[in-house]
Amino acid sequence: MSSSSGQIVTRQIVMIAILSALGGSLSTFVGYLGNLINLSLGVPFGAGQFMAGLHVFWIILMRVLVPKTGVGTMGGLLKGTVEMFTGSTHGIVIVIVSLVQGVIIDVVGMIARNDQDLNGNSRVVWWLGAGIASASNVIMFQLFYFAGAPDIYIMVISLLAFCSGVIFAGFFAWETLEFLNDTGVIQDRFPSIRTELPQKGKRSVLYRRNIPAVALILFLVVGVTYYVGVVRPLIADPYSCDVVGLIESPYSFNIETFLGPTVTIEAELIGAYIHLPAANYTGVLLSVILQQATLLPEATGLRVMARDGYQVEFNLNDVMADDRLLLTSNTDGLWLIAAEYDGSLWVRQVFTLQVF
Numbered sequence: 001m002s003s004s005s006g007q008i009v010t011r012q013i014v015m016i017a018i019l020s021a022l023g024g025s026l027s028t029f030v031g032y033l034g035n036l037i038n039l040s041l042g043v044p045f046g047a048g049q050f051m052a053g054l055h056v057f058w059i060i061l062m063r064v065l066v067p068k069t070g071v072g073t074m075g076g077l078l079k080g081t082v083e084m085f086t087g088s089t090h091g092i093v094i095v096i097v098s099l100v101q102g103v104i105i106d107v108v109g110m111i112a113r114n115d116q117d118l119n120g121n122s123r124v125v126w127w128l129g130a131g132i133a134s135a136s137n138v139i140m141f142q143l144f145y146f147a148g149a150p151d152i153y154i155m156v157i158s159l160l161a162f163c164s165g166v167i168f169a170g171f172f173a174w175e176t177l178e179f180l181n182d183t184g185v186i187q188d189r190f191p192s193i194r195t196e197l198p199q200k201g202k203r204s205v206l207y208r209r210n211i212p213a214v215a216l217i218l219f220l221v222v223g224v225t226y227y228v229g230v231v232r233p234l235i236a237d238p239y240s241c242d243v244v245g246l247i248e249s250p251y252s253f254n255i256e257t258f259l260g261p262t263v264t265i266e267a268e269l270i271g272a273y274i275h276l277p278a279a280n281y282t283g284v285l286l287s288v289i290l291q292q293a294t295l296l297p298e299a300t301g302l303r304v305m306a307r308d309g310y311q312v313e314f315n316l317n318d319v320m321a322d323d324r325l326l327l328t329s330n331t332d333g334l335w336l337i338a339a340e341y342d343g344s345l346w347v348r349q350v351f352t353l354q355v356f
Helices: 003-041 047-051 053-065 071-085 092-112 120-144 151-182 202-209 211-231 286-291 316-321
Strands: 240-245 251-254 263-270 275-285 301-306 311-315 325-330 333-338 350-355
Touching (some): 003 071, 003 211, 053 092, 071 092, 151 211, 275 286, 286 316, 286 325, 311 316, 333 350
Antiparallel strands (some): 240 251, 263 275
């Protein structure tokens, strides 16, 4: 292999690594956005599939920028691995999901064949393939988590994920490629998607034409900055949570250093689409944790918030009287075990207890 070829291969490997790292680390933020959508619509999950295409967006970029069969699969594997190690609540499952998405994108690349021609029919193939790859996550999660979910429910959220893939992994991926072409970052890589700009007012035309891509990039930068700075600080202890709100003494509860009483209960998670068999859980009752903070008389409720933005609410009187509602330590942080409640009120990776 010549020195020139070696440099090209090295650049491609570096590009795949960078896009995989960006995609994997940003996917935890995308999960947070999905939870916000679920909360706004009053459902525990499903509606957030509207953001699913942003997971595939990065794999599309990798496969198009490095037009070789196998790049999608490798990129999906790397992206999923990064996502797992940057805090995904799905653990190893997310690696498998991302890998499957990468395989689908590779198949799309083989169907499209001419990677240099990204207009016309080829573009439609890529967009539809992005939708299918995005919707595949619903099927994978069905296999791992949602056994027995109603067919109509699976169809609806699959369609939502497909549309998200077409929009975010298809349309916005192409807008981003055009933007990178216009600015010269990947100059002459895709002559078929770049048209000559008029010399007069060239810069203003470039900006106007690439508003969607610029808007998406700004949204991701600002959103991730807020997420890691406020919602889920990267250096936060996963076995601690802040106790805040209508209390006299806010503090940070750490289950590993807590010296108070613990209890052990047997509980079974029974949700609409998720089930965990009966098991023993040892931890600290929420009532005990809140007593340490001294509740104010006007307090009436408790909001439990997870690191990915998911949150649930309880009546405060019920919490203080419940001897089967506790925080326990798990491999990925604090879990709320709500033995007497529906499975949707169990919370993984508890981050904040807010009294209101």
